Amino acid sequence: MAAERSMARSSAADVVVVGGGVAGLCAAIAAHDAGAQTVLLEASALLGGTASWSGGAIWIPMNHCMARAGRPDSRERALEYMQACAQGESPSELLNTYLDEGPGVMDFLEESTPLQFEVGTMPDYYDQYPGAVHAAGESRSIAPAIFDTNRLGAQRALLRRSPYGTIPFSFEEFSRFQAILHPERIDFELMTRRLQEGYVGWGEALSAGLLAAVLERHIDVRINSRVLGLLGGRAVDGVHVQADEGAYDLEARRGVILCTGGFEWDEALVAEQFGVHWTPSTVETNRGDGWRMAERVGARLANRGVCWGWPTYLIPGEERSAGLPLVRTTLVERGLPHSIIVDAHADRFVDESAPYHRILKVLLERDDQGFRHLPAWQIFDQQFRDKYAFGPVAPGQPAPPWMRRFDSLAALASGLGIPGEALARTVGQFNEAARQGRDARFGRGESAYARFFADPDNHPNPSLGTLATPPFYAVEVLPSTIGTCAGPEIDTRGRVQRPSGEVIPGLYAAGNVAAAISGPAYFGPGGTIGPAMVFGVLAGRAAANGGQDG
Numbered sequence: 255m256a257a258e259r260s261m262a263r264s265s266a267a268d269v270v271v272v273g274g275g276v277a278g279l280c281a282a283i284a285a286h287d288a289g290a291q292t293v294l295l296e297a298s299a300l301l302g303g304t305a306s307w308s309g310g311a312i313w314i315p316m317n318h319c320m321a322r323a324g325r326p327d328s329r330e331r332a333l334e335y336m337q338a339c340a341q342g343e344s345p346s347e348l349l350n351t352y353l354d355e356g357p358g359v360m361d362f363l364e365e366s367t368p369l370q371f372e373v374g375t376m377p378d379y380y381d382q383y384p385g386a387v388h389a390a391g392e393s394r395s396i397a398p399a400i401f402d403t404n405r406l407g408a409q410r411a412l413l414r415r416s417p418y419g420t421i422p423f424s425f426e427e428f429s430r431f432q433a434i435l436h437p438e439r440i441d442f443e444l445m446t447r448r449l450q451e452g453y454v455g456w457g458e459a460l461s462a463g464l465l466a467a468v469l470e471r472h473i474d475v476r477i478n479s480r481v482l483g484l485l486g487g488r489a490v491d492g493v494h495v496q497a498d499e500g501a502y503d504l505e506a507r508r509g510v511i512l513c514t515g516g517f518e519w520d521e522a523l524v525a526e527q528f529g530v531h532w533t534p535s536t537v538e539t540n541r542g543d544g545w546r547m548a549e550r551v552g553a554r555l556a557n558r559g560v561c562w563g564w565p566t567y568l569i570p571g572e573e574r575s576a577g578l579p580l581v582r583t584t585l586v587e588r589g590l591p592h593s594i595i596v597d598a599h600a601d602r603f604v605d606e607s608a609p610y611h612r613i614l615k616v617l618l619e620r621d622d623q624g625f626r627h628l629p630a631w632q633i634f635d636q637q638f639r640d641k642y643a644f645g646p647v648a649p650g651q652p653a654p655p656w657m658r659r660f661d662s663l664a665a666l667a668s669g670l671g672i673p674g675e676a677l678a679r680t681v682g683q684f685n686e687a688a689r690q691g692r693d694a695r696f697g698r699g700e701s702a703y704a705r706f707f708a709d710p711d712n713h714p715n716p717s718l719g720t721l722a723t724p725p726f727y728a729v730e731v732l733p734s735t736i737g738t739c740a741g742p743e744i745d746t747r748g749r750v751q752r753p754s755g756e757v758i759p760g761l762y763a764a765g766n767v768a769a770a771i772s773g774p775a776y777f778g779p780g781g782t783i784g785p786a787m788v789f790g791v792l793a794g795r796a797a798a799n800g801g802q803d804g
């Protein structure tokens with residue numbers, strides 16, 4: 255274990271939390287409330303991490319919002335669903351802990367922070383599995399109510415903001431506007447007023463509420479402070495910090511909690527585990543430090559090669575910050591009628607209306623030649639363009655150059671360098687399926703997830719419509735991640751384990767830095783933030799109590 259104690263500044267805390275994303279903020283709040291003097295170290299200048307860019311959905315079976323709405327969940331069915339999703343690749347004690355502790359953690363956060371939760375609107379992602387919640391209007395996810403950032407006072411500048419823009423509405427309001435399919439139906443007057451007043455929603459509201467709770471507790475938050483080493487012998491008892499003002503060691507009397515996010519910006523780890531070049535959709539300070547520190551102290555590293563991900567596209571020149579492209583997902587567009595996704599053989603290869611995590615997995619499938627389905631393109635026709643937005647391009651607006659436009663399918667095939675005859679065959683088969691309303695090949699438009707995003711006014715299948723009206727359009731589909739979820743294996747209290755199954759005393763992990771409790775699966779809306787929050791709180795309490803339950 256790295257044990258060099260050095261440098262100018264040295265200090266101590268009971269609990270040191272490394273990383274100020276949603277997992278780290280929750281861990282710091284819980285450690286503080288369990289009586290520990292806590293320091294939160296964040297590599298960037300901002301708090302909130304990737305959650306600030308997120309929808310803010312939190313997947314918590316049996317949550318209090320479901321009960322309040324008169325639609326209580328069942329533990330048995332939730333476990334059945336989680337086990338079916340995880341396919342035996344997730345330790346059942348972690349799933350059970352998640353079920354048992356999740357609702358209580360959310361109650362704790364609602365009671366002890368300014369956050370308020372509302373019931374979500376989306377179904378579980380895999381309604382073919384037993385125990386899924388997917389009836390219209392039912393959801394295991396909750397989401398933050400809108401949040402008034404004035405509550406942060408001058409420290410509002412610490413809040414990481416979304417490069418996608420602020421949505422000052424709750425999920426419920428957003429659904430009421432039917433804004434997923436009809437962004438033009440948003441109440442723009444209300445939106446402008448709320449923005450002027452300082453309200454945020456979705457992931458920004460989640461980060462802001464947690465940040466407010468951290469600030470109200472006067473927790474020692476140190477930004478621009480990157481942790482690059484763990485200190486100690488058999489037990490971890492401190493960290494080595496690379497701060498703007500210089501490097502120093504910080505003692506952690508009771509424990510260190512790694513909450514450094516995934517390693518998606520570490521090219522070497524990504525090459526080793528995914529073999530892909532991608533632009534991650536996450537904060538660029540997720541550079542694999544957590545993985546490497548855990549590895550150096552002998553942690554058992556699990557869930558290799560697994561990440562949360564989605565299909566995306568880039569608009570040339572569009573940046574989220576200097577030099578870094580803004581990654582846009584085709585969350586809605588890919589499952590709408592009059593569009594398909596094809597590979598270099600001009601063949602469809604996936605149910606385009608499936609959950610994004612599933613599509614990413616298929617996009618990353620390999621054979622002897624490399625990635626089987628890359629490059630891939632989403633192809634759509636003028637019917638699509640007349641009815642639906644594609645990203646920022648509303649129906650009726652002229653196609654920008656990045657949305658490549660062709661007068662015929664043959665010209666499109668030749669322009670993309672894919673076989674024209676095969677494309678004609680693929681489109682012919684798809685059009686037949688669209689007319690019948692049934693995609694026998696992939697079952698597109700049949701799941702609750704697909705129907706949530708598809709066009710209810712399109713018949714007979716809300717996701718199927720012909721590609722028949724020129725011109726035709728093509729946008730390249732690129733794999734991207736919203737966070738890797740391979741890392742040190744944790745136990746039911748967030749304690750990091752050795753290959754022998756013993757815990758490493760003093761070391762905890764939560765969020766995307768740890769091996770996901772769901773193994774390869776993404777349970778539903780909020781399937782990453784939910785576990786990050788629950789195990790963040792559990793780890794915070796356990797660390798404050800020297801490794802025991804809080």
Ligand SMILES: Cc1cc2nc3c(=O)[nH]c(=O)nc-3n(C[C@H](O)[C@H](O)[C@H](O)COP(=O)(O)OP(=O)(O)OC[C@H]3O[C@@H](n4cnc5c(N)ncnc54)[C@H](O)[C@@H]3O)c2cc1C
Nearest residue numbers: 273275277297303304308309311481515765766780782783
């Ligand atoms: C557009 C988008 C929408 C999403 N929507 C949802 C959603 O609705 N629901 C859901 O469940 N998930 C969603 N996700 C994914 C979700 O946001 C992430 O999985 C989650 O926020 C990860 O939280 P985390 O705390 O583990 O890591 P992060 O939020 O990535 O935070 C890690 C933090 O650690 C810091 N850090 C890294 N290394 C160090 C170091 N060495 N020292 C100190 N600090 C360090 C980083 O700077 C960062 O602030 C979405 C993601 C995106 C991009």
